[in-house]
Amino acid sequence: MYDLSDTIVAVSSPACEKRVIVRITGQGAVDILKQIFTPPISAKRDARYAVRDTSLISGSVRVDDELKIDAKLYLFLAPHSYTGDDVAEIHIYTNPSVTEALIGSLLGNSGEPLRMAGPGEFTARAYLNGKIDLAQAEAVNEIITTSNKFQLDAAEKLLSGRLAETTAAIRASIMDCLSLIEAGLDFSGEDIEFITVAEAVERLAGIKRRLEQLLSASISYESVIDLPAAGIAGAPNAGKSSLLNKLLGRARSIVSDRSKTTRDVLTGELSLRHCRCVLFDCAGLTLAPSNILDELAQQAAVEALKNSSVVVFCIDISKTDHSEDIAIRNLIKCEEMIPVATKSDLLTPDMLAERLVELNKLFAAEFLPISAKTGAGVEVLRERIDRKIIELAPHQLHPEGGLKPSARAGLSPPDNWCGVVLTARHRQAITEAIENVTESANEVKADNDEVAAMVLRAAYQAISTIEQPRFLLSQESSGDEQILDRIFSRFCIGK
Secondary structure, three states: OOOOOOOEEEEOOOOOOOEEEEEEEOOOHHHHHHHHEEOOOOOOHHHHHHOOOEEEEEEEEEOOOOOEEEEEEEEEOOOOOOOOOOEEEEEEEOOHHHHHHHHHHHHHHOOOOOEEOOEOHHHHHHHHOOOOOHHHHHHHHHHHHOOOHHHHHHHHHHHOOHHHHHHHHHHHHHHHHHHHHHHHHHOOOOOOOOOOHHHHHHHHHHHHHHHHHHHHOOEEHHHHHOOOEEEEEEOOOOOHHHHHHHHHOOOOOOOOOOOOOOOOOEEEEEEOOOOEEEEEEOOOOOOOOOOHHHHHHHHHHHHHHHOOOEEEEEEEOOOOOOHHHHHHHHHOOOOEEEEEEEOHHHOOHHHHHHHHHHHHHHHOOOOEEOOOOOOOOHHHHHHHHHHHHHHHOHHHEOOOOOEOHHHHOOOOOOOOOOOOEEOHHHHHHHHHHHHHHHHHHHHHHOOOHHHHHHHHHHHHHHHHOOOOOHHHHHOOOOHHHHHHHHHHHOOOEOO
16 A cells, blocks of 8 residues: 655646646655756745645756756645645656656655655545545546546535445444344443344334445446436537427527537537437537637537547538538547538538538538537437447447436436435445344344444445444554555556
């Protein structure tokens, strides 16, 4: 497992970003900064380096003896930091070669013990230092890897600590009942009854109901994370927003004759014949964004399309010049694409047929004529999206056709849903607790209070593992330590 005494470093920003974030945490973080960052961070350790708990400092960072580059330093001092140790983030605008040189310089010449961080080690340190619980640590990774609104909502519910609050109340009820049963065992020779059999059984039944409600009112994170996404893409003013509204059956996106009306990625839930998916409309793609807002909108659009299962590629068929559309098509990376020719209502039937032949030949694909205004072709498009998604997820198909009930249930949270989100590990712990509580009630009825207390304590520990592995609860290392390794190994480096 991880050594908390180490000082670690990693690049925490995506490889495609122009801004690079080098993150350092550990006892030696500030001493390392004093060697490479200008202006120097001075003063004594007992004065906390003469900076506040959180500071932003503009300056430069020394890559090697001959190269310095402009940088901003975000410094978070223990214990007021993400990991609980001193954390430094160096923000620079540079290329991969310079970044690699900086990391190499830090590892080889810092004068302080420093090593590369492993996957998820920053978040693991936050957990081990008591800054977050295990369920929140899992949520961090889900937020990083999320690709649509429903996944993000689910992960944020985990990160907010809502599950921990719910299980804490249940644990308190279990401990209250357990204390009364064990008190009866301690004073078994006295004429004292701390709790009757009927009262104990009633309390245990109530605890069981709350655990069962937690399961039934929850959404399986695995179901939410697998919710497929379908994106609508194309040049500005290609009819994407109108098509989104038509497919969803409501005005989710602004429709305007002016181009570049949509800047953000707009989403809605689309119910199809065999499944549901997240349908999104993003900013129109352009070959040369005219300003920083257009550039950011295009980056968000390309990233969202890359993570989608299906892309509906829109071309305004009323146009005659498609050179821009050809270039935009090359920007889109996806598994499955459905080409559609929008605004077909603007052409006569003969002209429409002629233009379709030209488009099909130009893009080597069969375009579906669509009119968001009249609805022509919309149902066919819905069927094609449905079929493409089903083809991509054969493991969810029912033998008799359609999605399995388990795959349909909980694909996305209803608007008024107020429960919690559970991972498979959480559900296993709660199921184990339900079984133990049930067995404890049976032992109470059989007048086997000692066995009932033992099993009820097992239920308490099962619930506690949602926030901490079992070996940390008992202060004994065991095979359960592999739980942490499995959880954090799924993270990327730098998180």
